[in-house]
Amino acid sequence: xxxxxxxxxxxxxxxxxxxxxxxxxxxxxxxxxxxxxxxxxxxxxxxxxxxxxxxxxxxxxxxxxxxxxxxxxxxxxxxxxxxxxxxxxxxxxxxxxxxxxxxxxxxxxxxxxxxxxxxxxxxxxxxxxxxxxxxxxxxxxxxxxxxxxxxxxxxxxxxxxxxxxxxxxxxxxxxxxxxxxxxxxxxxxxxxxxxxxxxxxxxxxxxxxxxxxxxxxxxxxxxxxxxxxxxxxxxxxxxxxxxxxxxxxxxxxxxxxxxxxxxxxxxxxxxxxxxxxxxxxxxxxxxxxxxxxxxxxxxxxxxxxxxxx
Numbered sequence: 001x002x003x004x005x006x007x008x009x010x011x012x013x014x015x016x017x018x019x020x021x022x023x024x025x026x027x028x029x030x031x032x033x034x035x036x037x038x039x040x041x042x043x044x045x046x047x048x049x050x051x052x053x054x055x056x057x058x059x060x061x062x063x064x065x066x067x068x069x070x071x072x073x074x075x076x077x078x079x080x081x082x083x084x085x086x087x088x089x090x091x092x093x094x095x096x097x098x099x100x101x102x103x104x105x106x107x108x109x110x111x112x113x114x115x116x117x118x119x120x121x122x123x124x125x126x127x128x129x130x131x132x133x134x135x136x137x138x139x140x141x142x143x144x145x146x147x148x149x150x151x152x153x154x155x156x157x158x159x160x161x162x163x164x165x166x167x168x169x170x171x172x173x174x175x176x177x178x179x180x181x182x183x184x185x186x187x188x189x190x191x192x193x194x195x196x197x198x199x200x201x202x203x204x205x206x207x208x209x210x211x212x213x214x215x216x217x218x219x220x221x222x223x224x225x226x227x228x229x230x231x232x233x234x235x236x237x238x239x240x241x242x243x244x245x246x247x248x249x250x251x252x253x254x255x256x257x258x259x260x261x262x263x264x265x266x267x268x269x270x271x272x273x274x275x276x277x278x279x280x281x282x283x284x285x286x287x288x289x290x291x292x293x294x295x296x297x298x299x300x301x302x303x304x305x306x307x308x309x
């Protein structure tokens with residue numbers, strides 16, 4: 001008798017189809033088709049997958065449902081028998097349940113329970129109120145009252161100082177009244193001159209320089225022998241510096257920084273990518289252009305021609 005797997009293989013070979021082509025169309029692994037054709041249902045994951053793969057296989061080959069329905073029914077019957085054989089009876093155990101409530105209500109017992117709860121709540125509130133009252137008294141009590149409560153005796157030291165005995169008064173001796181000294185006229189007060197600012201204070205912050213970077217530029221700024229800034233000024237950043245008498249600015253990218261000195265704009269120190277040094281004094285700004293050093297040209301030795309004999 002021809003099995004379902006043999007029938008499916010014959011139809012596939014008759015149509016010139018390969019198992020690999022069927023696997024590519026259905027996304028089912030080729031070994032599952034081989035197991036179906038060889039009737040090895042145990043190699044499939046479960047009976048559910050066997051029935052699903054058989055239906056898809058038969059529909060690809062245009063087989064009528066009557067050809068594969070008996071095999072599907074047998075798979076269902078085998079699965080049901082396996083389930084029945086694995087089912088075991090549960091062990092019977094006597095489970096003790098608590099007694100069911102009778103529905104009776106004891107009013108006296110319930111009242112006593114509520115009274116106990118209410119008394120406990122009152123005690124908790126009273127204890128909390130007492131503790132809070134003692135805490136407030138401790139916070140607001142003055143030091144003298146606290147000392148008296150502690151039994152401390154504060155005595156006034158002035159009461160222990162004995163007053164000296166008053167001497168016996170004697171009759172005052174008669175003295176001639178002294179002539180009053182002539183009163184000298186008060187000299188006219190001159191208003192004090194306002195304090196003049198010191199030269200150091202006037203010289204402080206005499207130089208004010210503002211730098212705004214239009215491109216990333218390394219710069220070093222010194223003032224009176226002290227380094228004020230030595231770093232890269234990023235695009236869009238602005239810094240303001242103050243100096244006394246002399247400021248020197250060294251720019252690694254002369255055209256990437258805009259300068260304002262003492263409220264006046266300073267022209268660019270040089271083009272983009274050039275190194276410049278700018279000196280600032282009270283007279284203004286001065287750009288120092290580095291000298292162009294030309295390489296020394298060493299003449300090549302001229303070979304001497306050998307004298308002909």
